[in-house]
Amino acid sequence: MRFENNNKEVIKKITNRSLKSNKTRNTFAILAIILTTFMISSVFSIGISFAKNYRTMNLRIQGTTATIALPNPTNSQINNLKSTDMFNSIGKEIRVGKVSLDSLKKNRTKIIIKYIDKENYEKQIIPCISDIKGSYPKKENEVMMSKKTLELLGQSSAKIGDKIKVRYKINSKVVDKEFTLSGYYTDYAIIEDTGYILVSEKFVKVNNLSLEKNGTVYMDVKSKERNNAQDILSKEIKLNKNQKISYAYDRTDDLSDTVLSTTLIVVIIALFIILNGYLLIYNVLYIAVNKDINFYGLLKTIGTSPKQIKKIVKGQALRLSLIGIPIGLILGLVVSFKIVPITMSTLFAGYQASAMPSDVSFNPIIFILSALFSLFTVMMSCKKPAKIAGNISPTEALRYSGSTPKKSKKNRKTTKGGKLYKMAWYNIFREKKRAFVVFLSLFMGIITFLSVNTFLSSVSVDNYIDRHVKNDFEIENMDMKENKIDDNLVNKIKNINGIENINIVKESSLQVDMNNEVILPALKTIYQRFGVSDKELNTYLENVKKDPSLLSASVVGIDDNLIERFNDELKEKIDVESFKKGELALVDSWYYDTDIYKNISGKVTIRNIKDNISSTFNIKMINDSTIGLLPSGQAAPVGVPTIFISSNSLEKIDKNSITSLLYINVDKKYEEKIKLELKKMSNTRGLWFESKSESTESFNKSQMVMNILGGGIAIILILIGILNFINIMITGINSRLKELAVLESIGMTKKQIKKMLTFEGLYYGLITIGFILTIGVGIIYGVVELTKNIADYAVFVFPTVPLIFLIIVILLICIITPSFVFKISTKQSVTERIREIDK
Known part of the structure; x- marks a missing residue:
């Protein structure tokens, strides 16, 4: 009968001495553990930081967390909204007026004055701004401004407590008033020509402004209620004659695919790292056990039990982990804090770059899980070597070769x-x-x-x-204001030495006739994609029958040179001559499923109901309007695709169409000089400029x-x-x-x-x-x-x-x-x- 020796101190000594006698093995094992821990912690930290920062970037560009707005709400309507329990927040805003300065008119910029309540400011605005200094105004003469506003007023160096004189228009009167700056912040709105001044509740009361007459209530709907929000609000809220609930596009809806893809990539890389780390650590320990197998056999002859031998092997691995895992975590932490800010600040271009935070998601859970993953990898890696060492008999240990092939059932000749x-x-x-x-x-x-x-x-x-x-320079009228890009500006640009060509893009929001061949499939697809009920779609279609003006589309006018360039890049060529003659229109396929848009054909009728002008076009679906030549078009009802026609055709239908975009190409030797001139022109008019x-x-x-x-x-x-x-x-x-x-x-x-x-x-x-x-x-x-x-x-x-x-x-x-x-x-x-x- 065999009695197990339970001397824990001896096992510890054997474990420690075995470690000291295998310094080369220890070095390889510790390096493997450090690499595994470092890679897991840094990959997860960078991945999670990207996902969070990307979401913040989209919120900043959006400007508010709210996506539903109700103008001029009554108290009963607000109470009904609160009783639905479907919103994260309900914020209030009161429009006060606009700053009245000649310099703003000349530069085609504006500064809006408004009041927002505590819930709007704290829950809907703060998540979308940064660098907040000071506090929201409380006194009647206090204001908070965006940095853009201070720049437009020529007060970029202003500090909290400074006095700033403002001339503004309120209640149809122009007033000069000196305000005290209580705070300022950075906003990230795409529209470059607009600044904001926030006033106190006392200021609103003194000027007899009310929510019902001058305000809007903004709602941030809960994610689980988004699909039902429109249906519920149409039933619960009784609208007055001139009221209409508006539903804004939520940029964070785009995050699901991006975050899912990022998560999958991070998980795949992490699994690769864990598996590679497992194999490396396993091999190092397996080699060590093979070399020391005779030693473990001798231990058995003096009474060491299989369980104790397994403890020796696992104890060595655990001690190596106590050295390797902390070092790996520290390296992962250092790399995360150094790499994440650099990566985030350089990952996007243009306004997205300024809106992209460079915050590191230092969540202890990430590093705790990384340590546990690494420890799990180590313990799993040493499981088989420990089993071999523990189960082998003294006699087998002397003759152990590490190779135990199965006997073949067939005789090998x-x-x-x-x-x-x-x-x-x-x-x-x-x-x-x-x-x-x-x-x-x-x-x-x-x-x-x-x-x-x-x-x-x-x-x-x-x-x-x-x-x-696709172009050397682009100048865009982001907020689609009339005359921001006018003939005067275009002529100035044409006269700059080194300009080779300018493509002018015009846009207009025009009525389109409902038809079953082109428009209806897009509406059905997008409503299904967003999980909206057939009932709601049918209601919308019935409303369109009663009032056809509800069905409008963003119509974009493309000049002859641009359509030829675009056609050169398309795989499926279009009939350029028909397009130029005004016989053909291009329809963006974004709202259609892939298996649907290829079979779409027919005609579409575009109407200018103000001037009673209409035109009918044959249509050609295009499945890529984002290749850098054709713009995305301005806002239109959800499900109505952007339609591209020739500039001449758009001019015939709507003489008041707005110039939205200029594509400019130049002689390379003049590029740097032209860039400075164009940037100056764009900034003075509040236009978006890209080089x-x-x-x-x-x-x-x-x-x-x-x-x-x-x-x-x-x-x-x-x-x-x-x-x-x-x-x-x-x-x-x-x-x-x-x-x-x-x-x-x-x-x-x-x-x-x-x-x-x-x-x-x-x-x-x-x-x-x-x-x-x-x-x-x-x-x-x-x-x-x-x-x-x-x-x-x-x-x-x-x-x-x-x-x-x-x-x-x-x-x-x-x-x-x-x-x-x-x-x-x-x-x-x-x-x-x-x-x-x-x-």
């Missing part, structure tokens, strides 16, 4: 199996688990490298510029950061994969030293053994490459498809050069490593090796 390449093939698959680990190690390292490389190639600066920045050179420079910075970050991750992971392979080959050959010595003793030469091992390495390489060219390509393509949900300019670029390079490197490593390890391990004679193994 020497004449067929004696050839070296056949022996090598058999050796690979006689231990299927080990073969699987080898293939997996190589496959994971290579496919991770290729996936990251493909991701970076797909979002390259060239792809971004080719898709989104290709600035966008390229900004995106290049972003690309550089992404290349450094992504390339670093990829290189680390592929090195882990290669290191795993080398470790496994060392383990495999060391475990077969007796077998190889016996083969040599019965006549097989060292040259033949090396050749056989070379064949084994070659097979490992070729089979892995086969997996990469089949399963791997599918994974790479899937990564790019996920990337397209984050960046619409992403293009699938097959990584031909990196793949060829990796195939050569992997084949060389697979061919050289086995014979090199054998040479190092067999410096002694055959007799000495057999005796050494049998000791």
Whole structure:
């Protein structure tokens, strides 16, 4: 009968001394644990930071969390709104007036004065602004201003407490008043020509302004109620004659695909890291147990139980984790705080860049989970080595080779199996688990490298510029105000030395006739996409029958030169001459499902009901109006697609159409000088200005950061994969030293053994490459498809050069490593090796 020795102190001493005697093993194991922990913590931290900052960016551009507005509400209406329990917040705003200054009129800019209540300010506005200094005004003469307002008033350097004189129009009277600045903030509205002054509740009362006469109530609807909000409000709220509830587009609705794609990419990378880390740590510990197996056998002879031996192996792994995991977490923390701000500040261009925060999501849960993931990886990695060490008998330990192939049911004939390449093939698959680990190690390292490389190639600066920045300069009338881009401005630009051509885009909101061929399919698709009931769609269609003016579309006028450029980039060409003659209209397919828009054909009638002018066009669906030449069009009822016609046709229908966009191309040698002139012209009129050179420079910075970050991750992971392979080959050959010595003793030469091992390495390489060219390509393509949900300019670029390079490197490593390890391990004679193994 056997009695278990329960001396815990002795087990601890053995564990510690075993660690001290294996310094090289410890170094590799700690490095593996550090890498695994560092990669997991940094990837999750960067991924979560991106998702949160991207959401904040969209909120800032939106300007408020509210998406529903009711003008001039009564007290009973507000009470009804509060009783529905479907809103996160209900904010109130009272319009006070506008600042009246000649400089604002001259520059076509404006400053709006308004009051917002506490709920509006704290819950709907604060999440969308930043750099808040001071506080909301309380006294009658106090104001809070956006930095844009201070800039428009020439008070950019103003401080809290300063006196600012303002001339403004209120209740049809022009008033001069000196205000005290109680606070200021940064806003991120796309419209560049508008500033805001916020006044106190006392100011509103003194001037006899009320919510019912001068105000609007804004609602931020709960996410679970969004689909039902319009239906519920139409029943619960009785509107007065001139009231209409408006539903604004919520930019955060676009986040679901982006966040989901980002999450999937982060999870996939994390799983790759965990699996690679598991394989590396497992191999290091497995080699250590193989080398020390005789030691564990001797421990058993003096009464050490299997459970205690397992504790020794796991105890070593745990102690190594206590060193490696904290270091990995610290490195992950440092990298996150350094990389995230740089990445976020360079990831977007234009107004998006200014609105994108660079906050690091320092959530302790991320690092706690990273530590637990790493610890779990370590403990799982040492499970099998601990089991081998604990279960082996003293006698088996003396003869243990680490290789326990299953007996074949079939007799293997020497004449067929004696050839070296056949022996090598058999050796690979006689231990299927080990073969699987080898293939997996190589496959994971290579496919991770290729996936990251493909991701970076797909979002390259060239792809971004080719898709989104087709012109040297763009000037846009973001808020669609009349005469902001007039003939005077266009002529000034044309007279600048170095201007090659200007394309003018005009827009108008015009009535379209309902038809079953073109308009109805779009309405049905978008209502289904947003989960709106058929009942609500039918109600809208009935209202359109009664009042056709409810069905309006954004109609965009394209000049002849621009349509020719656009047609050159389309895969499916259009009849340009018919378009120019006013016979053909292009319809944006964004509102249609892919399987629907290809079958859409027919005609569409556009009407100017003010001047009683109409025109009918044949239509051609276009499935990409965002390639940088055609604008997206201004706001229209949800489900009504943007329609593109020739500029001449739009001019005939609506002489008062608004110039919304200028595309400007220049001689490159004058580009820098022209950029300064155009930027000055745009700023004075409150127009949005974009330069290709600035966008390229900004995106290049972003690309550089992404290349450094992504390339670093990829290189680390592929090195882990290669290191795993080398470790496994060392383990495999060391475990077969007796077998190889016996083969040599019965006549097989060292040259033949090396050749056989070379064949084994070659097979490992070729089979892995086969997996990469089949399963791997599918994974790479899937990564790019996920990337397209984050960046619409992403293009699938097959990584031909990196793949060829990796195939050569992997084949060389697979061919050289086995014979090199054998040479190092067999410096002694055959007799000495057999005796050494049998000791």
